[in-house]
Amino acid sequence: MCSGRIDISLILKALELGADGVIAFGCSKGNCHYIKGNEQAEKNFDKAKEILYLLGIEPTKLKLELISPDEPWKLKETITSFITQLPNNSMTK
Ligand code: FES
Numbered sequence: 001m002c003s004g005r006i007d008i009s010l011i012l013k014a015l016e017l018g019a020d021g022v023i024a025f026g027c028s029k030g031n032c033h034y035i036k037g038n039e040q041a042e043k044n045f046d047k048a049k050e051i052l053y054l055l056g057i058e059p060t061k062l063k064l065e066l067i068s069p070d071e072p073w074k075l076k077e078t079i080t081s082f083i084t085q086l087p088n089n090s091m092t093k
Contacts, residue, residue: 001034002033003026004044006024008044011024012051015052015057015061021062021086023065024045024064025064025065025075026041027067029066045063048062049062060085063078
């Protein structure tokens with residue numbers, strides 16, 4: 001229900017299972033229904049990126065974007081940009 005509930009282990013598990021990357025969306029700053037869930041999500045993604053870096057895996061495989069419901073164009077733009085920058089992604093082959 002909230003991006004703050006996306007645990008680091010869940011993010012890393014997706015990669016372990018073969019995902020090319022992991023992208024998640026959360027509410028824009030100040031608009032999380034659970035007050036600070038999006039701030040927690042940012043911390044979780046930052047920590048997951050640090051773990052990837054230490055493992056020698058490109059941290060750009062992970063992305064968290066905080067958007068507002070009145071920015072639907074940003075959703076498509078962000079997903080497209082994320083997919084195209086992924087190395088070995090299966091979507092652009
Ligand atoms: S409800 Fe928490 S980020 Fe949207």
